[in-house]
Amino acid sequence: MTLESKIPAGPLQDKWDRHRFELKLVNPANKKKFNIIVVGTGLAGASAAATLAELGYNVKNFCIQDSPRRAHSIAAQGGINAAKNYANDGDSIWRLFYDTVKGGDFRAREANVYRLAQLSVNIIDQCVAQGVPFAREYGGLLDNRSFGGAQVSRTFYAKGQTGQQLLLGAYSSLMRQVNAGKVEILPRREMLDVVLVDGKARGIVVRNLVTGELESHSAHAVVLATGGYGNAYFLSTNAMSSNVTAAYRCYKKGAHFANPCFTQIHPTCIPVHGTYQSKLTLMSESLRNDGRVWVPKEPGDNRPPGQIPESERDYYLERKYPSFGNLVPRDVASRNAKEQCDMGKGVGETGLAVYLDFADAIARDGRDVIAGKYGNLFEMYEKITGEDPYQTPMKIYPAVHYTMGGLWVDYNLMTTIDGLFALGEANFSDHGANRLGASALMQGLADGYFIIPYTIGGYLAGTKLPEVDASAPEFAESRSQIQSQVDKLLSVSGKRTVADFHRTLGNILWDYCGIAKEEESLKKAKQMIAELRAEFWENVTVPGDAADFNQALENAGRVADFMEFGELMVTDALERKESCGCHFNTAYQTEDHEALRDDDNYCHVSVWQYTGADSDPVLHTEPLEFENVELTQRSYK
Amino acid sequence: MSTQTIDLTLKVWRQHKNNPRGSLETYPAKGISTDMSFLEMLDVVNEQLTAEGIEPIAFDHDCREGICGMCGAVVNGRAHGHMPETTLCQLHMRHFKNGDTIVIEPWRARAFPVIKDLVVDRNALDKIIQAGGYISINAGGPQDGNAIPVPRDNAEKAFNAAACIGCGACVAACPNASAMLFAGAKISHLALLPQGRPEAKKRALSMVRAMDTLGFGNCSNEAECEAECPKGISIREIARMNREFIKAALS
Numbered sequence: 001m002t003l004e005s006k007i008p009a010g011p012l013q014d015k016w017d018r019h020r021f022e023l024k025l026v027n028p029a030n031k032k033k034f035n036i037i038v039v040g041t042g043l044a045g046a047s048a049a050a051t052l053a054e055l056g057y058n059v060k061n062f063c064i065q066d067s068p069r070r071a072h073s074i075a076a077q078g079g080i081n082a083a084k085n086y087a088n089d090g091d092s093i094w095r096l097f098y099d100t101v102k103g104g105d106f107r108a109r110e111a112n113v114y115r116l117a118q119l120s121v122n123i124i125d126q127c128v129a130q131g132v133p134f135a136r137e138y139g140g141l142l143d144n145r146s147f148g149g150a151q152v153s154r155t156f157y158a159k160g161q162t163g164q165q166l167l168l169g170a171y172s173s174l175m176r177q178v179n180a181g182k183v184e185i186l187p188r189r190e191m192l193d194v195v196l197v198d199g200k201a202r203g204i205v206v207r208n209l210v211t212g213e214l215e216s217h218s219a220h221a222v223v224l225a226t227g228g229y230g231n232a233y234f235l236s237t238n239a240m241s242s243n244v245t246a247a248y249r250c251y252k253k254g255a256h257f258a259n260p261c262f263t264q265i266h267p268t269c270i271p272v273h274g275t276y277q278s279k280l281t282l283m284s285e286s287l288r289n290d291g292r293v294w295v296p297k298e299p300g301d302n303r304p305p306g307q308i309p310e311s312e313r314d315y316y317l318e319r320k321y322p323s324f325g326n327l328v329p330r331d332v333a334s335r336n337a338k339e340q341c342d343m344g345k346g347v348g349e350t351g352l353a354v355y356l357d358f359a360d361a362i363a364r365d366g367r368d369v370i371a372g373k374y375g376n377l378f379e380m381y382e383k384i385t386g387e388d389p390y391q392t393p394m395k396i397y398p399a400v401h402y403t404m405g406g407l408w409v410d411y412n413l414m415t416t417i418d419g420l421f422a423l424g425e426a427n428f429s430d431h432g433a434n435r436l437g438a439s440a441l442m443q444g445l446a447d448g449y450f451i452i453p454y455t456i457g458g459y460l461a462g463t464k465l466p467e468v469d470a471s472a473p474e475f476a477e478s479r480s481q482i483q484s485q486v487d488k489l490l491s492v493s494g495k496r497t498v499a500d501f502h503r504t505l506g507n508i509l510w511d512y513c514g515i516a517k518e519e520e521s522l523k524k525a526k527q528m529i530a531e532l533r534a535e536f537w538e539n540v541t542v543p544g545d546a547a548d549f550n551q552a553l554e555n556a557g558r559v560a561d562f563m564e565f566g567e568l569m570v571t572d573a574l575e576r577k578e579s580c581g582c583h584f585n586t587a588y589q590t591e592d593h594e595a596l597r598d599d600d601n602y603c604h605v606s607v608w609q610y611t612g613a614d615s616d617p618v619l620h621t622e623p624l625e626f627e628n629v630e631l632t633q634r635s636y637k
Numbered sequence: 638m639s640t641q642t643i644d645l646t647l648k649v650w651r652q653h654k655n656n657p658r659g660s661l662e663t664y665p666a667k668g669i670s671t672d673m674s675f676l677e678m679l680d681v682v683n684e685q686l687t688a689e690g691i692e693p694i695a696f697d698h699d700c701r702e703g704i705c706g707m708c709g710a711v712v713n714g715r716a717h718g719h720m721p722e723t724t725l726c727q728l729h730m731r732h733f734k735n736g737d738t739i740v741i742e743p744w745r746a747r748a749f750p751v752i753k754d755l756v757v758d759r760n761a762l763d764k765i766i767q768a769g770g771y772i773s774i775n776a777g778g779p780q781d782g783n784a785i786p787v788p789r790d791n792a793e794k795a796f797n798a799a800a801c802i803g804c805g806a807c808v809a810a811c812p813n814a815s816a817m818l819f820a821g822a823k824i825s826h827l828a829l830l831p832q833g834r835p836e837a838k839k840r841a842l843s844m845v846r847a848m849d850t851l852g853f854g855n856c857s858n859e860a861e862c863e864a865e866c867p868k869g870i871s872i873r874e875i876a877r878m879n880r881e882f883i884k885a886a887l888s
Contacts, residue, residue, distance in 0.1 A: 047776070054775040066697060067763050069803055070705040086783060122778075129779035131772045131832050133796040140786025158796060164704055165799060172771035179767040187760070210752055239699040273672050274640070276681050279701045349640065380703075383727050386672070449776045497687050499680070543692050548654070549753040551695055552687065 003256075003607055003622045006410040007111040012628050016115045019411065023458035031056030034460050037204055037219040039191045039246055041068030041174070043167055043441055044424025045225030047448025050173035052223075053182035055453055060217055061174065062189045062206060064241050069171045072227060072239040073444060076163025077284045078147060079155035080127075080441040082120040087144050091152040093117045098629060099150050100439060103329070104404070104432020105581035105595065106603070106631045107259070109624060111411060112429045119446040124156055126449055130169040134158050147286070147437040155438045160284060160376050166441055170448070189215070190554060191246040193478045194222055194253050194420060201420035202468045205478045207486075209554060212547040214479045216470035221419045221456055224250060225448070228403035228425035230263065232562045232569065233514070234506020236400035237269060237282045243558040244565045247407055247426055255415035256607045256620065258428035259405035260565070261573035264435055264582050265515050266401035267333035270384055271353040275503075280399040281384060283356075283377055285437055288326045288333070290361035290370065291394065293317050295354050299344030305355055305393050316340055324636040331434055331582045331595070332636060334398035338515045339593075341397075348395045357393035398515060402440060404431040404582070405572075408607045408622070412455035413447060416609075418463070421456065423447035428605065433581025486546050489556045494539030498552055501536050502559045505529065505566055513570050517585045526570045533563040568608060568617060575619060578602040592637065599631050642668045643735040647682065649694055650742045653753045661740070671731040675718065676701060676708060678730055695754040703727040703867065706802030709809070710755045711742040716806035716865040724804065724867040744805050746814035748852040759805050761851040762819060768847035769840035770823040772832050791829050798826040800868045807862035807870075813854030818862040820844050821878035822870050828881050838885035845882055 008019040026034065034057050038049040041063040049061040063071065083096040096117040101108055124142070128134065135143040135157050144153040158165040177183040189206040195216070196202065203218035229244035230236035251257045268283045294315045296308050316336060318325045328336075337354050340346065347353050362370050367390060371378070378389045385395070406428040413421045413429070424444040431439065512518075512525035536559070544550040579588040579595035580602070588596045597603075604621040611618055645666040652659030666682050673681070676698050683693035699707040703724040710725055712718035718728040733739065741755065749757040787795075799822070807818035824841055827833030833840075856875060863872045 051776040065699055065705070065707055066759055067706075067803065069763070070699055070707050072700060072705070075700045075702055075704050084782070124782045125779045126776055128782040128785065129772065129774050129832060131795075131827050131830050133792055133799050133826065133830065134782075135796075136787055136789045136792040138789050140788050140792075141783045161704065161800065164802075165796070168799065172766065173774075173776070175763065175766045176771040176773060178763075179769075185763070239705060240701060241699050274670050276670065276673055276677050278674075278677050278680055281702050380727075383723065384674075384729065386729070386731055453776070497684055499684060541687060543687050543690070549695055549756065552693060 024461035026457045026461045035219040038223045040225035042071035042073035043444030044448045046170035046174045048452045051453045053177035059183045062186045073167045074164045077160045079157035079162045079438040081438045082124045087153040089152045103436040108432030119450045123445045132169040192482045200418040216475035218470045223421045225423040230400045233400040245561045248561045255417045256408045258408035260569045262404035264402040265334045265398045268396045269399035271397035291356040295340045295345040328636045353395035353397045355393035356396045498556045522574045529566045641671045646738040648740045673730045675728040701726040706804035709804045716810045744809035746808045769843040795829040798822045806865045810861040810865035816853040817856040817875045821874035825874040825877040841881040841885045
């Protein structure tokens with residue numbers, strides 16, 4: 001098969017305008033004849049559901065939590081990028097486009113990224129009009145700050161709670177449409193299958209998490225906005241319910257999966273402190289503006305930090321990267337922290353942490369200035385660790401944070417299943433091999449407010465869609481398959497809990513398919529995951545009933561999918577014999593230990609097709625063509 | 638950080654279809670690291686219950702970093718426990734002592750029916766927002782973001798009100814199970830911004846009406862909500878809501 005990206009012809013700047021003109025339109029009076037399912041209520045899902053309802057479509061919007069306001073977009077701290085150039089510091093749509101393509105290490109589509117940069121300015125206007133309380137200057141205008149990977153101030157923010165405020169903005173628009181009768185919210189539902197009729201996505205099957213009932217819902221198109229799969233690693237900065245199940249079940253039905261091994265590991269997180277730990281907490285990367293990263297020079301030096309004299313400390317980022325210092329990009333900072341810990345220089349009880357020290361900044365600027373910049377982060381750190389970062393250096397370590405990979409989509413955000421669209425972190429489209437800070441919020445909202453409302457119209461207007469309702473046999477077949485998996489999970493009655501299996505899977509992925517990868521260890525991981533998966537189906541224990549509120553059962557289904565998906569991640573990592581962005585294979589590095597791309601052989605999207613439970617997936621590639629930027633080697637010396 | 642372990646006794650509210658009236662059950666929680674969060678402690682107890690063939694305790698949780706508003710329980714009589722401005726997921730076990738007995742109950746309010754154990758249905762909070770907690774604009778072509786200057790002071794006040802995470806602790810803490818702090822926060826957030834003024838009257842009237850019809854009680858100035866709010870939302874937001882409501886009702 002060939003992957004048709006459907007990127008419009010013409011100059012980069014004109015592609016989206018031209019495409020919008022060429023897309024067929026649905027007559028305003030006819031929009032109410034179409035039913036659309038949106039799964040997920042994060043920035044992408046809520047903005048899509050609200051906007052489609054505003055246009056006149058009938059929308060059913062599903063979420064896994066008890067309220068659409070809780071989706072994990074809410075936890076994003078830092079900000080949202082937009083090429084407004086309010087700071088008059090040389091920003092432009094072109095610069096945001098270039099920074100994003102380069103930040104992604106040249107593994108994203110030019111046309112998609114350019115469109116994202118164009119739409120970024122509309123997003124800010126939209127959010128302000130909704131009443132999002134962005135930070136402002138004394139004159140009443142919007143304030144900006146700078147973020148990693150950019151030399152301009154283009155990040156809009158609302159203290160350290162930008163994601164929360166943007167999500168509540170989208171949620172308020174959504175609630176308005178609920179009140180107008182155009183959106184039906186179905187909370188506490190988990191999507192377990194997409195249903196195809198005549199090869200087109202015509203509905204979904206969900207499990208009602210309160211009653212356990214499997215429900216069928218039909219529609220003319222299905223929009224997936226179900227987030228990323230970082231929780232495959234067990235420990236990540238994701239919310240506990242973030243999972244791959246919805247996307248993975250679509251993959252099994254024929255939606256191809258792109259770049260599954262592209263996982264972003266964020267350098268500044270609070271380190272793991274015990275085997276019982278359930279999640280990791282991010283500390284905004286803005287801390288690296290003033291914090292200095294160091295470890296003891298001697299391996300095994302376990303004196304308290306205050307007793308290690310200056311001459312016996314190694315400020316390794318400043319030493320190795322004199323021009324960028326502590327502000328190297330996320331992937332470089334993460335790899336270096338791991339390298340120091342692997343040499344035995346890690347600190348803390350586990351030896352898996354490095355110091356982030358504010359003593360010099362406090363001595364230079366005073367405690368009040370530092371508190372003004374980072375006060376809420378310092379408080380959060382103290383709440384979790386019981387240590388006061390004003391007195392003693394923070395301990396930080398990298399953690400899984402964001403997944404650039406996702407369902408493959410064309411320029412219309414449609415997957416390889418007709419009528420199934422994927423938005424936000426659930427798709428692969430805009431961040432290449434590494435996402436820049438403050439770009440996830442931008443992409444989720446661009447997809448939901450400004451792209452899908454156009455492209456879904458083009459699909460609906462140009463496609464013959466005979467009426468289908470939930471009584472179609474395809475739904476019954478899907479329900480019966482799901483039911484048999486649920487029954488199987490409950491009937492194993494083994495000795496190990498779901499969480500125990502999940503933790504083991506996470507350790508394998510973290511150790512062998514994490515910050516730095518090697519061919520031999522990837523092969524080993526693949527074998528280990530296959531064995532773990534076999535044991536799962538013989539030895540898992542899932543208490544309770546199917547027809548009940550049963551959180552262990554919910555988790556069991558998700559972990560079962562994570563295990564299959566984990567194998568796909570490893571397969572993808574093995575296949576990509578280069579390093580790029582966050583994908584770092586130690587066999588492919590420059591003399592300076594930077595990621596060494598192989599543009600001759602791997603300047604493509606790796607797109608995987610499911611072929612069955614016991615056969616290997618088939619790889620397709622979508623070549624990436626760069627007509628407007630030159631491919632360069634990143635260096636931060 | 639000095640990691641210690643403590644032994645605790647939990648008295649946990651258990652309620653589901655086989656036990657519809659609900660009851661407190663006692664479970665030991667042994668060897669709990671003081672670095673654990675409260676929810677991680679519950680995870681450990683649940684693993685142990687599962688191993689013993691007892692159904693684990695159902696509780697809502699998601700982000701575990703204090704922002705999604707999904708978690709919450711009444712711990713020893715206090716919503717989200719005894720630490721100020723802390724959600725249950727950010728409450729750490731170092732604030733408990735070896736040998737403590739901890740009583741854990743769900744939010745209790747007529748408008749929040751119990752689904753199972755510590756899990757309640759907070760759909761009524763969404764319904765209050767549906768009644769008017771928004772600015773009526775469609776996605777499309779609004780004016781430039783900087784076309785509407787907002788005094789910094791007002792922007793900050795609006796932000797402080799908008800910081801509400803919708804967890805429902807205010808309702809659980811209130812002797813009248815009132816949602817005034819929740820509704821007041823949203824009404825204030827939007828009333829403080831120029832974008833929100835055109836609909837301010839309609840919003841105040843319809844959101845207050847929704848609160849009444851959904852079974853929430855009224856405010857009798859106990860200020861328990863402010864004391865328990867994990868985000869430090871002030872009861873000034875209730876006063877502001879009352880002003881908006883009176884202005885609207887009199888005009």
